[in-house]
Amino acid sequence: MNYEMISVSISAGALIFSGFAFFYSRKYKEIEKRLNELEIKKRENEQIELKKAYLTAEFEKKEDSKGGYYLKIKNEGKSIAKNIKIKKIKGEKIEIIDKDKLELKHLDSGKSIKLFTITNFGADSKLTIELFWEDEFSKNNKREIEVSL
Numbered sequence: 534m535n536y537e538m539i540s541v542s543i544s545a546g547a548l549i550f551s552g553f554a555f556f557y558s559r560k561y562k563e564i565e566k567r568l569n570e571l572e573i574k575k576r577e578n579e580q581i582e583l584k585k586a587y588l589t590a591e592f593e594k595k596e597d598s599k600g601g602y603y604l605k606i607k608n609e610g611k612s613i614a615k616n617i618k619i620k621k622i623k624g625e626k627i628e629i630i631d632k633d634k635l636e637l638k639h640l641d642s643g644k645s646i647k648l649f650t651i652t653n654f655g656a657d658s659k660l661t662i663e664l665f666w667e668d669e670f671s672k673n674n675k676r677e678i679e680v681s682l
Contacts, residue, residue: 584669586614586642590662590678593647602652602682604629604660607645614640614666614674619648622677624660626653640666658682 587610595601608614617637621629629635631648640646650660664676 581670583611585671586610586612586640586666586668586674588614588617588640588664588666588674588676590664590680592650592660592680592682595649602650603647604650604662604680605645605647606640606664608640608642610668611642612668612670613642614668616665616667618665620663620665622661622663624657626656627651627660627682628653652682656682 586608589607589609591605591607593603593605595603606617606619615638617640619629619635621627627650629648629650634646634648637646659679659681661677661679664674664678666674668674
């Protein structure tokens with residue numbers, strides 16, 4: 534009788550343990566499935582980012598000139614920016630001298646160009662520009678940037 538009691542207790546314990554194991558294995562599989570979905574989404578987003586160019590702008594003071602600045606346009610994206618157009622929106626008494634560089638055929642990833650600008654007495658402290666470009670992801674990229682002197 535004592536052996537039967539031990540045998541029943543061991544069987545009951547094994548049944549309870551297998552129930553917990555079954556429940557947690559289902560939970561684990563759900564978590565694993567969700568993690569796999571997130572990993573796939575992350576890789577898809579990385580592939581998309583490889584196709585995008587991202588243009589930024591900032592002023593850089595020209596060391597050998599009073600009132601002279603460079604407007605530095607940089608491609609911080611991972612793709613080449615093509616057919617770039619730069620348009621001044623706002624910025625009284627801030628003039629972009631390098632007019633021939635307002636349209637560019639391309640700008641490689643991590644590269645930048647500098648446009649010489651001058652400011653006159655009473656110039657605004659900010660310049661607003663619009664950037665237009667194409668990349669592998671889209672043909673109609675547009676960004677408006679306000680750049681402070």
